[in-house]
Amino acid sequence: MMRSDRIKQGDKAAPQRSLLYALGFTEEEMERPLIGIVSSKNEIVPGHRNLDKIEEAVKQGVALAGGVPVVFPAIAVCDGIAMGHEGMKYSLVTRELIADSTEAMAEAHPFDGLVMIPNCDKNVPGLLMAAARLNIPSIFVSGGPMLAGTMKKKRISYSTVSEAVSRHQTGEITAEELRVCEQKACPTCGSCSGMFTANSMNCLTEVLGMGLPGNGTIPAVYSERIRLAKRAGMQIMKLVKKGIRPSDLMTEKAFENALAVDMALGCSTNSMLHLPAIAHECGIRMDLTMANAISEKVPNLCHLAPAGESYVEDLNEAGGIPAVLHELDKLGLIRTDLLTCTLKTVAENIKGKEIRDKTVIRPAEDPYSRTGGIAVLKGNLAPEGCVVKRSAVAEEMLCHSGRARVFDGEEAALEAIYAGRIEPGDVVVIRYEGPKGGPGMREMLNPTSAIMGSGLGDSVALITDGRFSGATRGAAIGHVSPEAAVGGPIALVEEGDLIEINIPDHKIQLLVDEEEIKNRKSRWQPRQQKLKNGYLKRYARSVTSGSTGAILE
Structure with a gap:
C-alpha cells in the first residue's frame, strides 16, 4: 500500500480524488x-x-x-x-x-x-x-x-568584493576598480x-x-x-x-x-x-x-x-x-x-575515484595540514565552545594574544575598522549578536572582510557570539557560547582586557582573575532588545542558545 492511497483509493477518498481530478490527474496517475x-x-x-x-x-x-x-x-x-x-x-x-x-x-x-x-x-x-x-x-x-569570476586574469568571487570594499576605503583601489570587481565576481x-x-x-x-x-x-x-x-x-x-x-x-x-x-x-x-x-x-x-x-x-x-x-x-x-x-x-x-x-x-x-588534480585535492601523504579545517575552542571566555575555520587562518595567527576592543553589535565594530581605530595586535569582540541577543545570530562577514581588506588579517583577531559566513577568512572565532544575551562570559569583557587564543590547543582565555569575573557578573544587567513583532520576536523568546546552533523549542 502506498502512503498516498489514503487520498486516492476507496470510497472514502472520493472527495480527495475530486480535487486531484481538478488538478488534471488521470485515472492512470491515481495508480502511481x-x-x-x-x-x-x-x-x-x-x-x-x-x-x-x-x-x-x-x-x-x-x-x-x-x-x-x-x-x-x-x-x-x-x-x-x-x-x-x-x-x-x-x-x-x-x-x-x-x-x-x-x-x-x-x-x-x-x-x-x-x-x-x-x-x-x-x-x-x-x-x-x-x-x-x-x-x-x-x-x-x-x-x-x-x-568563479575573473578580473585582471585572476579568479575572484563574492568574498573578493567584500574585501574590496575595505581596500577602497583605505585607498588601495579606486572606485572604478571596485565597480569592475562587483560586476565580475558573480558571473x-x-x-x-x-x-x-x-x-x-x-x-x-x-x-x-x-x-x-x-x-x-x-x-x-x-x-x-x-x-x-x-x-x-x-x-x-x-x-x-x-x-x-x-x-x-x-x-x-x-x-x-x-x-x-x-x-x-x-x-x-x-x-x-x-x-x-x-x-x-x-x-x-x-x-x-x-x-x-x-x-x-x-x-x-x-x-x-x-x-x-x-x-x-x-x-x-x-x-x-x-x-x-x-x-x-x-x-x-x-x-x-x-x-x-x-x-x-x-x-x-x-571505487576507482582517484584524485585527478593534486593541486586541488592534496594526497593524504601531502596534506595542507595534518589536522582538519575546523577547530572548536573552549576556555573561560567560551565554556560551551566556539568555532574557527582553522584552514583559513594565517600561520602566524594560530596563536595570538591581544587587547580587547569591545563592541555591542556589528555596526559599531565596522565603523571602528573603517575609521582606522583598530590596530595590529587587537582582538575585536562583537557581542549581543547571538541567537537570542541579535536576535537571529547574524553573520559577521563584513567586519572580517574589512579587517582583511585593511591589511590586518595577519595581526588582528575577531571574536563574536554571532556567526561567520563561509566566505570568511582570518582569525575569526564565532558561535561563542553562552552568548552575551544570557550572561555568557563574552558579556563581561571590558575594553583593554587581554585575550589569549591558541587554536592548535583548542583554547580561548580571558586573562582576568576569577574574582574580578565574579564581580563583573554581579554587575551585569540584561541588555534590552528592540524586537519587531512577528516570528523574529517569538524566535528570540523561545530560542535555545548554544554552540551547536539555534534550535527552536
Missing part, C-alpha cells in the same frame, strides 16, 4: 506513486534563479520512472544580499521555517516520496531537517555552484563559487548519502547538472519501491563521515550549526567536541576559496567528493559500508 518535488526556485537568490530547470528535469525523471511529480515551494534567503543590515537577523530562522513548512505540506498531502531542490545556506539544512522529521523516501539535488547563477556555507552543505548532503555523486560540485550552468536532476527523479522511484528512508541513510556513522569530509574540505563554520541540528532531527546527538577528535585524525586536503585559490568548479574537475572520500578511505578515516541514495554503499560509490 505521488512524488512531492520541493522546489526552492525564486528570483532574488542567484543560487535559486536556475532551479526551474532543475525542477523540470526532476519532473521528467520521475515521470520516466513511472511516478507522478507534484511541485510545491520552499523559501530561501540570500545571505549575501541579507548581509550587513537588519535582514541578516532573519536568515538563520528561515532554516526552521523551511523545515516546518515542508513538514506541514508533506503531511497534509501524503506524498510517497520527496525530491528536495535546495541550493543555499539555510535552505539545504532546513530541507535535510524536514527529510529527517518526515522520514519518507527522499533524495536531494541542488542547483549547483556558480563559476553566473548558482551558489557562490567558493567553499562557503551553501557549497559546504551541498557537499555534505552527498556525504550523508542523501544526494547523488556530483550533487555538491557540478556547476549550476553545466548540462551535467540537468542530467543529474533527471537521474535524481528516476532514483526516488527506486527508493520508494524499496522503502529506503532518510533514517536508513543519515545514521550516526554517516554524520561522522560528514564531519571527516568537513575537515578535509575546510568547510564553512556554519556546518557546526547545521550538522548537529540535522542530527537532532534524526534522533542523534552530536557533541561539538566530536569535531576536535575527528580533526585530530583527518588531514586538511583542500584549500578552496576563501582559504585558497581553487573554487568548487575545480574540486569537481579534480574528482569531487568521491575522490575526497577515496583519499580518506586510504587512511581508514571513513566508514565505507554505509548505504547511500544510489542504493550502493560508500565503498561502491568511490
Whole structure:
C-alpha cells in the first residue's frame, strides 16, 4: 500500500480524488506513486534563479520512472544580499521555517516520496531537517555552484568584493576598480563559487548519502547538472519501491563521515550549526567536541576559496567528493559500508575515484595540514565552545594574544575598522549578536572582510557570539557560547582586557582573575532588545542558545 492511497483509493477518498481530478490527474496517475518535488526556485537568490530547470528535469525523471511529480515551494534567503543590515537577523530562522513548512505540506498531502531542490545556506539544512522529521523516501539535488569570476586574469568571487570594499576605503583601489570587481565576481547563477556555507552543505548532503555523486560540485550552468536532476527523479522511484528512508541513510556513522569530509574540505563554520541540528532531527546527538577528535585524525586536503585559490568548479574537475572520500578511505578515516541514495554503499560509490588534480585535492601523504579545517575552542571566555575555520587562518595567527576592543553589535565594530581605530595586535569582540541577543545570530562577514581588506588579517583577531559566513577568512572565532544575551562570559569583557587564543590547543582565555569575573557578573544587567513583532520576536523568546546552533523549542 502506498502512503498516498489514503487520498486516492476507496470510497472514502472520493472527495480527495475530486480535487486531484481538478488538478488534471488521470485515472492512470491515481495508480502511481505521488512524488512531492520541493522546489526552492525564486528570483532574488542567484543560487535559486536556475532551479526551474532543475525542477523540470526532476519532473521528467520521475515521470520516466513511472511516478507522478507534484511541485510545491520552499523559501530561501540570500545571505549575501541579507548581509550587513537588519535582514541578516532573519536568515538563520528561515532554516526552521523551511523545515516546518515542508513538514506541514508533506503531511497534509501524503506524498510517497520527496525530491528536495535546495541550493543555499539555510535552505539545504532546513530541507535535510524536514527529510529527517518526515522520514519518507527522499533524495536531494541542488542547483549547483556558480563559476568563479575573473578580473585582471585572476579568479575572484563574492568574498573578493567584500574585501574590496575595505581596500577602497583605505585607498588601495579606486572606485572604478571596485565597480569592475562587483560586476565580475558573480558571473553566473548558482551558489557562490567558493567553499562557503551553501557549497559546504551541498557537499555534505552527498556525504550523508542523501544526494547523488556530483550533487555538491557540478556547476549550476553545466548540462551535467540537468542530467543529474533527471537521474535524481528516476532514483526516488527506486527508493520508494524499496522503502529506503532518510533514517536508513543519515545514521550516526554517516554524520561522522560528514564531519571527516568537513575537515578535509575546510568547510564553512556554519556546518557546526547545521550538522548537529540535522542530527537532532534524526534522533542523534552530536557533541561539538566530536569535531576536535575527528580533526585530530583527518588531514586538511583542500584549500578552496576563501582559504585558497581553487573554487568548487575545480574540486569537481579534480574528482569531487568521491575522490575526497577515496583519499580518506586510504587512511581508514571513513566508514565505507554505509548505504547511500544510489542504493550502493560508500565503498561502491568511490571505487576507482582517484584524485585527478593534486593541486586541488592534496594526497593524504601531502596534506595542507595534518589536522582538519575546523577547530572548536573552549576556555573561560567560551565554556560551551566556539568555532574557527582553522584552514583559513594565517600561520602566524594560530596563536595570538591581544587587547580587547569591545563592541555591542556589528555596526559599531565596522565603523571602528573603517575609521582606522583598530590596530595590529587587537582582538575585536562583537557581542549581543547571538541567537537570542541579535536576535537571529547574524553573520559577521563584513567586519572580517574589512579587517582583511585593511591589511590586518595577519595581526588582528575577531571574536563574536554571532556567526561567520563561509566566505570568511582570518582569525575569526564565532558561535561563542553562552552568548552575551544570557550572561555568557563574552558579556563581561571590558575594553583593554587581554585575550589569549591558541587554536592548535583548542583554547580561548580571558586573562582576568576569577574574582574580578565574579564581580563583573554581579554587575551585569540584561541588555534590552528592540524586537519587531512577528516570528523574529517569538524566535528570540523561545530560542535555545548554544554552540551547536539555534534550535527552536
